[in-house]
Amino acid sequence: METFEFNKVLVVDDADIDRILAQRILRKNAFAEDVVTVDSATTALGYLHDNSRDLEKLPDLIFWTSTCRA
Numbered sequence: 001m002e003t004f005e006f007n008k009v010l011v012v013d014d015a016d017i018d019r020i021l022a023q024r025i026l027r028k029n030a031f032a033e034d035v036v037t038v039d040s041a042t043t044a045l046g047y048l049h050d051n052s053r054d055l056e057k058l059p060d061l062i063f064w065t066s067t068c069r070a
Contacts, residue, residue, distance in 0.1 A: 004033040010059035011037045012044040022063065032061070 009032035011022045019037040026032045036059065038044045044064070051057035 002030050002033075004030050006032045006060040008032060008034045008036065008057070008059045010044060010047065010062045011035060012039075012041065012062065012064045013037070014039050014065070018065070 009026055011019055011026075013019045013022065016039075019039070023035045023037055026035045036047065038047055041064075044062070048058065
């Protein structure tokens, strides 16, 4: 059984290829068991808001690109 650094990570990036690469790298290196990707700040904030009552669904870590806009 693999041991992961984090249970859940949220990746926020407006570039499809960057989200795909980040997800593959994080999973392949056992960094996160579950990698959630979204394409905008608005979507990320919506995800966090929608899951704010369930701590299991909230990410342990958020990767946010500096160029990502709402």
